[in-house]
Amino acid sequence: MMSGMRLASRRRAWLVTRLAVIVLLVAGGLVVDLVSAAAIRPAYAHAYLTESSPVDTQVLDRPPAEVRLRFNEAVSLGRRAIQLLDVTGKNVAIGAPDHADGKANTARAALPAGLAEGTYVVAWRVTSADSHVVSGAFSFSVGRPSSLAVTVDQDADPAVPVIDAVGRALAFLGVALALGGALFVVVLWPAGRADRRGRRIVWSGLAVLTMGTVLVLLVQGPYAEGTSLAGMFDPALLNATLTTRLGQALLARLALILALGTAFWIAVRAKAPAAPPAPPASAAPGSGGIGRRVVVPGLAVAGAAALVLTWTLADHAQTGIQTWLAVPATSLHLLAMALWLGGLITLAACVVLPAGRREPVRAVSLEPVLPRFSLLAQICFAVIAVTGLYLAWRQVGTWGALGGTDFGRLLLGKLAAVLALLALAAGARRFVQRRGRELLDAAPAAALRRLRRSVAGEAVLGVAVVSITAVLVNTAPARASYAPPVHSTVPVPAAAANTAGAPPGLRGGSVEVRIEPARPGRNLVDIYVNGGDGSLVAVPEVSGTLESQDRTVPALPVKVAAAEPGHYVANSMAIPYPGDWVLRLDIRVTDFDETPVRVPFTAR
Structure with missing residues (x-):
């Protein structure tokens, strides 16, 4: 008997340990991904x-x-x-x-x-x-250029973007635990209001959300100014932050956290008595507790929606194309993720895993919590899929950007994790359909092990999905960052090829130009002078200028040097900003004659 109790105690301890590892992975995955992204790429091209x-x-x-x-x-x-x-x-x-x-x-x-x-x-x-x-x-x-001996270093203190990333990750995790956990405890699980574990998860989520929000609010000033971490408590920087859209959104978020915490306290403060007392004779039927049954839930729903908007109205959902649709789509995407992930963690902590040592024999019914959560998960996955497809199209734009940008590759990784997660979720749903009305302790041990592994696997994959999503939020959208290399070929003018003294191989030839990465900043240009038979043809000289197609800026010189006979290179052609440009190449075909070749292209 004693050995059986010790075995059960060890099993419970092992399961609780696994749950703790899952929760740590959720927090750690978000923080590590965001911190690494901030350390490697501290600024992203959201505006350009x-x-x-x-x-x-x-x-x-x-x-x-x-x-x-x-x-x-x-x-x-x-x-x-x-x-x-x-x-x-x-x-x-x-x-x-x-x-x-x-x-x-x-x-x-x-x-x-x-x-x-x-x-x-x-x-x-x-x-x-x-x-x-x-x-x-x-x-x-x-007047004239002079040699530069200046190194421009505009990065903030390395600790600043790290703290900013940690704050954003904590807020992201906190909103999932707060919203998803609260819905699970108050709505999906009738016994949850009296369960300390569920309440602690929700209060912990609100605390983590508050902590992350305050961190982001304090660090935004030195992050924007490029100063040290000491600027977190500079009143001037804090005041500057509060005048921005982000600062106002963070202040609103703190107020909403207080309101939602109050609503949750009201919802769980009183345990339902075994037999409700008869209402007074003067009371109208159904009038008792109308505030708790109608007003508080209504305010909680409105507060949760407003809480999500404090993200989507201050990120790149409200920039770019179709902002009128992107903001609600992103809000629904974030809300569905929070309800699913927070509910999954609460399910694992309070229902699927055994109770702690203080309640060693309590049996937890799978009915109605698992069927309800299964239905919620299906709705959340449907919302995530529909909104995710739209947001992916909005942020990617073209098929080539999927494999050609960091954003696209992260999106493909997220898709793979979601498909694996759906496979596990389907297995858990089959368990619910077969054994939904049994007591957890009455279900076969093998079936319970499969369910627990499925829930643990979903949580781990949820870590991967949420972590990738957190990095995607801080990565330049593929639609804006994708710039396929320019590869253009133009024919050599016949008049130039037939000029007396011109290389004979030029007849029927062409000029091939490759520009990489065709983005603002320094670019590499390869120029090939091809003869009619496809071989390279050496010419006396190639020079170039960069012109804007609308002529709004003066022509900019492009230094071209010979790499090999017939192959010429411009190692640092400077493109000032995105738009339509023309690379004009003046190709000298004899000592006295040259011909212009114009190559239009678009820099993104």
Whole structure:
């Protein structure tokens, strides 16, 4: 008898240990993924520069009066939004950055009138509409270029993005435990209101959600400014954060956490008596407890919906295309994930695993909690699938971006984990259909082991799905980041090929151009002069210029050097910003004759 009790005690301890490992994996997976992403790629291209004045590498006859930057979406400006550095890396005093002409997507700063001749670097750092910090730099010259000895370092203290990532992960985990756990305890499991384990999960979720929200609120100031972690408690930075969309959303989230915590306390504070007392004769039928039965649930539902919106109204769901549909779709996606994952953890902790040592003989009925949760899981998976497909299309756009971007590859990994999770969920549903009315302790031991393994496997795969989702939120969408290399071929003009003294192989030949990665910044250009038979043909010289198709910026020189006979390379062609461009190549076919070849392309 004693040996049987010890064996049962060991089995319960082992199962509880496995549950603890699952919960730690949920938290650890989110934190590790987000921290690693923040450490490797601390800034993501959620907003990007579409135009600048001056443009990158431009040489001006006289000093410009101001620097002007236009972005694809509204941006917030801090004290270090625009900086001017000379060739030695010293800061040059300029005017305070502000929005030009009242346009939220355009920043400017006045420059001093007496800039000396030479090259300058403009370093910028702004917060995009989805709350992520983006930065960059470009150079221009006054009079003539000079050699640069400046290294632009705009990254914040390495601890800042790590703390920001931890805060976001904690908030993400907390909302799942709070919303999913509360729905499970209050609605799906009639006995849950009196169970300490379920209540503790919900209170823990609210506490973790509060902690993560406060961390993000405090760290956003130094993250946006690129300063040290000490800036978390700088009143000026905190005040600047509170004026942004993210800061206001975080404040609203804290208020909603308090409201939802109060609603949950009201829902579970009183245990139902064994036999309800008869209502007073003067009381109308059904009037007792109407606040608890109608008003509190209504407020809780409204609060949960508003809580989810504090994410989706402050991230990239409300930027880009179809924001009117993306915001509700993302909200439903997040809500379905929270209800499923939080409910799954509460199910494992309170129902599927045995009770603790204080309640060694209590039998927990599978009816009605497992059938109810099974139905909830089906609804959540349907919502996640429909909204996920739409959001994937919105963020990816083309098939090539799936394998050609980090976002696309993460999305494929998430899809694989979801398919495996669905297979486990189907097995658990079959268990519910076969044994839904039995007591847990009365079910066969082999069936219980399969159920517990299925629930544990779902939780572990849920960790993978939620972790990938958390990284996706902080990764540049594939639609914006995907830029397939340019590969274009244009024929050599017949007049140039027939010029006296031109290489004979040029007749019927072509010029092949490859541009990688065809994005703003430095690009590699390979130029091949092919003869009519496909062989490379050497010419005396190839020079190039980069022109905007709408002629809004002056032509920018492109340095081209010979790599081998017939193969020419531009190692650092600077594309100032996304848009339609033309690479003009002047191909010298003799010592005195040259012919222009124009290659249009789009930089993304």
